[in-house]
Amino acid sequence: MSRIPRLVPAAALVLATLWCSASPAGALPPPGVPAGPGDPVYPTLGNGGYDALRYDLDFAYQGDSRTVRATTRMTARSLRRLGGFELDALGLDVREVRVDGKPAAFRTHDEKLLVTPRRAIARGAVMTVTVRYTVDPRAARTHSAWVPTADGFAIAGQPDGAHTVFPCNDHPSDTARFTIHVTAPDAVLGVANGSLGATERRGGQTTRRYDSREPMATELVQVSVGSYTVQERRGPGGLPLRDVVPTTRAAALAPALALIPGQLEWIEQRLGDFPFEMYGLMPADTDDPAAFDFTGLETQTLTLYKPSFLLQPEPMIGSHMMHELVHSWFGDSVTPSSWADLWLNEGHADLYGLIYRYERGWPDSLGYTSLEARMKDTYARGDQWRHDCGPVAAPNADNLFDSQRYLGGVLTLYALREKVGEAVFDRIEHEYLRRHRGGSAGSQEYVRTASEVSGQDLGPFLTDWLYGDRTPPMPNHPDWTVTPPTASPATSARGSGATGEASATL
Incomplete structure (x- = not known):
């Protein structure tokens, strides 16, 4: 997911199945309300009729009730005249909704x-939708991005x-652009994506504002409250x-954490300057497997981690990082245009993770x-x-985080590099990132x-690799x-091939 369970591949499949079953494929919006984009993996996800430009989020953690x-x-x-419209929402106790203040x-x-x-909202008009609600991070764990911790929570939305x-x-x-306010008791710290702005203390509570410089997909949002220490320093080029x-x-x-500057220097030499205003890790303050079924x-700008994983020696964690x-x-x-394009995320992450591993002489568990x-x-x-999980770029909700999206994606990229040569492949990578930075593709x-x-014309070549049955x-x-292939699914196809796993167990 890209709260991706790396070390517990079965958990990814269970979560994907549960989350998919919670969204009836046949659920349709009421008459006159625009339908969503029709994602091939999550067909009810997303909403048509408008383009989100920015979100201003305000979270106030109640230490006594943990809500x-x-x-x-x-x-x-708005992309059309809207007599009504929908937002995705589940498990939220909504108290009030206003549109343009009304x-x-x-x-x-x-x-x-x-x-x-x-x-009705006129076509092309800019509207502000305000929703006030409460939520319990500990509730509805079968379909929830909330990760409860000892004294707060973290978010894993993918x-x-x-x-x-x-x-x-x-x-x-x-x-969209994001500004996130986090209010929490003074005994704990509220953090989120982006740079820290204003801080206000009042009545034993502290509110911190975080601003993201670059657009962000909803599944990448991070908000956390807990007993944290913030460690700040400079990386390559003063990042x-x-x-x-x-x-x-x-x-x-x-x-x-001391490995991060060197890793940044290595990958910037291959993909160019880091695309955001800052980077860092956030090992969430829990190792409870019931609350945290993934590794990274x-x-x-703030990669979420299971803290115990990062306590291992560098050869066990370096390629995963x-x-x-x-x-x-x-x-x-x-970001991916649809969840069927996940191989672009995971295939590239695995490719460079594996190259990083092998350059350092760290053998995987296969030797x-x-x-x-x-x-x-x-x-x-x-x-x-392909028999068990389908083509690389044709997943479903049950096998979305299978090895086919990880090492299958690497194999496709490796085939492309073998066909065009390493120098041309590198130019393709840079041009793709340049063209689509800050958007989806x-x-x-x-x-x-x-x-x-x-x-x-690489269309036929890559189409065979991405969508072919053989x-x-x-x-x-x-x-x-x-x-x-054999008739029964091979266990190796069930999420065991990702660099996320490879950096620790392969």
């Missing part, structure tokens, strides 16, 4: 908040959980680094010490994975960029063979 009082203000531009009728159904303003935290257009193609660590574990986590998640760092470019700076050897092994599994945009940069021949390796 959250919240206000969401969404500024959006009370609006509302009701919830399925995973939607249906809003009916007093007057893929379809952000709307359990705040009402929104919960689809990665609709990025501000901010790590938010559990105070009691700060010393133990220091060796892992690339929430924008690189995997999550690469998401700042692939997945955060350029491989080179990308070529690992890809030969992955190639042999290709038809089995998908498989077809990547194919188009690759064809234009390489000077050859694994195509690998350029430059005519001796590589594919193992015929």
Whole structure:
């Protein structure tokens, strides 16, 4: 997910299944209310009729009840005349909705908040929708982005959980600007994505404002309250680094955090300057597997981690940390057009994570010490994975976070690099990131960029790799063979191939 369960692959499949079953595929908006984009993986996710421009979120954590009082203000531009419209919302106790400052009728159904303003919104008009609500982060764990901790919470919204935290257009193609206010008792710290702005203390409570410089997808939002210490320093080129660590574990986590500047320098040499205003890690203050079923998640500018994972030696965590760092470019700076394009996020993150691993001579648990050897092994599994999990760019909710999206994505990128050469491949990467920075793009945009940069029509070649039922021949390796698939699913196809897992267990 991209609260991606790395070390517990089965959890990813369970979560995906539960979350999908909570959203009836046949649920339709009321007559006259625009439908969503029709995502191929989550067809009820997202909303049509408007484009979200910015969100102003206000969270007030109640230390006695451990609940959250919240206000969401969404500024959006209508794409058509709107007599009514919907936001994604689930598990929120909505008290009031206003449109442009005036009370609006509302009701919830399925995973939607249906809003009916007093007057229809004209096409092209900019509207502000204010929703006041309360929520209990400990409730509804089968479908929730809330991660309860000992004295607060964190957020893990990927893929379809952000709307359990705040009402929104919960689809990665609709990025927006964010300002987040977090109010918490003085004994704990409230943090969020972006740079710290104003701080106000009053009556034993402190409110902190955080501003994100670049647009952000809803699934990348991070808000957390807990007993944290903020550690600030400078990275390559003076990039501000901010790590938010559990105070009691700060010393133990220091060796892992010390790796970040060198990792940034390594990846910037390959993908260009870091795309955001700052970077850092936030090991959430819990190791409870019931609350935290993944290892790392690339929430924008502040990567969420399970703290115990980062206590391991560098060869056990380095490539995973690189995997999550690469998401700042692939997945955060350029978000997927749909969840069927997840391979672009995870394939790229795994590719550079593996290269980073092998350059350092760290063998994976299969004993491989080179990308070529690992890809030969992955190639042999290709038809089995396509049989069990479908083509690389055609997932469903049950297998979205399968190895096919991770190492299957790496294999596709490796095939492209073998066909065009490493220098051209690098230019494709840079041009794709340049063209789509701050927005969304998908498989077809990547194919188009690759064809234009390489000077050859790569559509048929990449279409076979992304959507074919059989694994195509690998350029430059005519001796590589594919193992015929068996009728029963192979366990290796169930999420065991990602660098997220590889950096620790493969």
